[in-house]
Amino acid sequence: MTAPSLAAASRALRTQFFVTGALFATWGVHVPTVKTHYGLGEQSLAIAMLASGVGALIALAQAGRVVGRYGPRAVSAxxxxxxxxxxxxxxxLPQYAALLVVMGVFGISASLFDVAINAEASEIERQAAKPLMSGFHGMFSLGGMCGAGLGSVAPALGLSAQGHLLLATGAALAALLLACRAMLPPPEPHEAGGKQPLSIPRGPLLLLGVLASMGLIAEGAMYDWSVLFMKQERGSQASTAALAYASFSGAMAAGRFGGDWVRGRVPAPRLMRASGVLAAAGMALALAVPVPGVALGGFALVGLGLSNVVPVLFSAASQVPGVSPAHGIAAVSGMGYLGMMAGPPLIGLVAEHSSLTTGLLVVVVFAVFMALSAKRALRAA
Known part of the structure; x- marks a missing residue:
């Protein structure tokens, strides 16, 4: 692979991460819209989110095989x-049952897409021989910030909710398909052939997968519940509520764009421990102080704290002895993504029987667990 081709593939992958973040943000800012459109309570909304988690579970068991056989470029397209x-x-669509089908498709497609672009990121980082993972994930956060920002201003621009969804997804799809053309070529038949292991973490990968799952549950809580929290628990207007996701994603993007520099200077266990403490403190602040501005600041601290959790864990997964980097990445990202998709519905079930504030306490608990488990999980990093 020549340097210009690798550089083009790197730019294409940054676009893919950006598009992924924008799509998740578009879903996130429309959680209240979906709730109103179908007349749902928190429990029914949580079940819809769980449908995406079930779809993800179905897809993730075979993610390593699918990506290994067809290559990240074809799978991401x-x-x-x-x-x-x-x-x-x-x-x-008018019926709740149709929403469940849509969310199932969302879970299947988004999880496979996520595994594909992370496998591509691992390969590009390997070929470039320098830290790049945090920067790629920074584009995801930047895409989330831009997607949420567009959602915030869409009503002022006169766009209906459906109009915004069509505009955002149309632009995302066009960028995605163009980027796919510059991604790394698919693997040779002999590289993709044979039986591929299931993308299920075992041994040292298991704890890495658990931490990735907890980190992505916290991220998923921000995607799916932060906007509704601002509207329902803090009484914010729709435009202000949309800034909850934007503040989280903006801080996360900033942390990730500087993350490769930090990772080169701070040992992974220490960085993970500090990340968990900061995320827990930010979420506790947002939940404890009933002021919208303080909540936005708390969400920003959560984003900064979680910014390098996934890049650190994915890099560690690619270095587990006896496991190929591609399989390590697929296994840990698969388990993490399952947490991202399945965690928010559990928060919704707690919210239905108590409050959304109580449900979001899980972010604090998981962030503390990540801090306490950092040394054991990353002892060889």
């Missing part, structure tokens, strides 16, 4: 198309 179509259809 097909799954990106399906993911965009699912987000565009969120409120286009």
């Amino acid at each position: 097909v799954m990106g198309l399906l993911c965009s179509a699912a987000v565009a259809s969120l409120i286009a």
Whole structure:
């Protein structure tokens, strides 16, 4: 692979991460819209979110095999198309049962897309021989910030909710398909052939997967519940509520764009421990102080704290002895993504029987666990 081709693939992958973040943000800012459109309570909304988690579970068991056989470029193109179509259809259908199907498709396609682009990121980082993972994930956060920002200003621009969904997903899909053309070529047949291991973490990968799951549950809570928290628990207007996701994603993007520099200077266990403490403190602040501005600041601290958790864990997964980097990344990202998809519905079930504030306490608990487990999980990093 020549340097210019590798550079082009790197730029393409940054676009893919940006698009993924924008799609998740578009879903996130429309959680209240979906709730209103279908007349849902928190429990029914949580079940819809759980449908995406079930879809993710179905897909993730075979993610390593699918990506290994067809390559990240083909998988990201097909799954990106399906993911965009699912987000565009969120409120286009009249029945709750149809929403469950849409969310299932969203879970399947988004999880496979996520594994594909992270496998691509691992390979590019390997070929470049320098830290790049945090920067790639920074584009995800930047995409989330931009997607949430567009959602915030869409009503002022006269866009209906469905109009915004169509505009956002159409632009995302166009960028995604163009980027796919510059990604690394698919593996040679002899590299992709044979039986591929299931993307299920075992041994040292298991704790890494658990921490990735907890970190992504916390991220998923911000995607799916922060906007509703601002509206429901803090009484914010829709435009202000949308800034909850934007403040989280903006801080996370800043932390990730500087993350490769930090990772080169701070040992991984120490960085993970500090990240967990900061995320726990930010979430506790947002939940404890009933002031919208303070909540936005707390969400920003959560974003900064979580910014390098996933890049650190993925890099550690690619270095586990006796496990290929691609399989390590697929296994840990698969388990982490399952947490991202399945965690928010559990928060919704708690919210239905108590309050959303109580449900979001899980972010504090998991962030503390990450801090306490950092040394054991990353002892060899």
